[in-house]
Amino acid sequence: MMTGGTSQSPAGRPVLQRWLAGARDDHPLRVLEAAAHTNAAVPAAFDALEAMAAALDQAAGSDPRWLTKTREFTRLRSMSQLLEMRAEFALALALTGAEVGYQLGDTKVANPDILLTDSDVVYAGVEVTARAPQSINEVVERVEAEAAVSGGGFDVALTFSRYPSRLRSPVADEVAAAVRAQADALSTGVQAATEVVPVQDPKNAGQVDIIVQVSPGTGAVGWDVTAGTLTSPLEAAAYAAFEAGRGDQKAAQARSLDGSPVLLAVDVSRYGAAWMRPGRVWAGQLAASQHFTPDYPFAAIAVLLQSLDQPGLLDIGVGISPHLPAADRQILLDLCSTLGWPCE
Structure with a gap:
């Protein structure tokens, strides 16, 4: 399975092999798998995803919410869905590597994708999504x-x-x-x-x-x-990142932790020229944005980039709402400092 013309045996990617058991032919990895023997980029993408999945699988053990997430993975139907879930994995991997305590959100209620914990007490959350026109x-x-x-x-x-x-x-x-x-x-x-x-x-x-x-x-x-009614592709990407946090469902997730701050992480890897702005610049641009109104539901926005052939995050920048209380702001600043993420 997914050997992609390399000498690697099917057992070389045991986590993906297990997750894809029972997946339909239109699963995005099944589609890529069909071209693995002629496209050298496909095995590299599988290897990167296997590395991420194996690390997270080992850390999660038999956690029931993680098992639910892997079942969701099996039911993916599009590349957009895959990239959004992969962004969740990339963020979880960063938290795991920095030894930041977390658990996955409860899919039965409105809450963020990732709940940050200290001694089993939730003190912040991360909601993950992806955007492209x-x-x-x-x-x-x-x-x-x-x-x-x-x-x-x-x-x-x-x-x-x-x-x-x-x-x-x-x-x-x-x-x-x-x-x-x-x-x-x-x-x-x-x-x-x-x-x-x-x-x-x-x-x-x-x-x-x-x-x-x-x-x-x-x-x-x-x-x-090259041109259009939106004067800059970077402005369009920033606008899309903020728009990702609007709507009743997102607002409910942002405000679901009894006042604890929730960070919205937006993957803009497929949003035109968004990759041209490094995370440290994104951080300042987001923090200063006019879209951070007092009633904006999320405490902060992160813009992130990922690549299928590399595990984890390529780059990230975090902008904190200027309207956030000092105590909540400090929580997010400390988190970014621990993770080594540019943050303003």
Whole structure:
């Protein structure tokens, strides 16, 4: 299982093997597994995830909430769901490595994904989510699936002329077809010309051009926006991070710990140019943001980055609400200091 053309035996990834027992064919790792023998990036992704899962599995033992989490893993249906859960794993791994006490939240009630504990007393929480523009995300997932099925060996860059409000399924199909055609040309030693997919949709208030470029590589799929109604991709990512904490359900999770502070951790790995701002800069930008209003439900926001081929976090930055009481602020500052996370 998932040997990916390496000499590693199925027993080399025993935790993933156990978690995937009974998983459907549309599980995102099953989809990747089908391309493992031709795409060198897939085994690296499995190895990184196995390292994370094994460390957390050993630390959790027979904890019933952890067993529930592994059953949720088995039922994943999309790459977005996988990345969101993987972000939870990355944060839990950081807590484990720093010997910060924690337990998983109770899925039967409104509470954060991770509860921080000291002598079994909960003093803070971490809610984890992931963000990417919904319409763009659907196209990217379609292209990732196409890259996996095609066997990898190439990178895909998508450039949007501006942020679209809606990209219907036929658009994703057309982009995937362009990727497939360029990948087929590459396999014969020919560099295919860049293709432009025009999108006409009244929801977008004008035409959106998607530039598709396939080049030799390891299977990476990236995207960016060159212009649009949002003046900066970084501003858009910051806005999306704060928006992830709004809504009745998130507010209930943020306020579920009887006044103890809850940190919202947002994975922006797939949000355009978000990766260009390092965590230490994100920390200051988030803390100073106008979106941190007095009624914002979360005590702080963390923006994080992860990569499928590396265990744990690539980078993170934490911005604390300026409206937070001093005692709660100190709790979060101490936590960040213990973890070595930039925090303002």
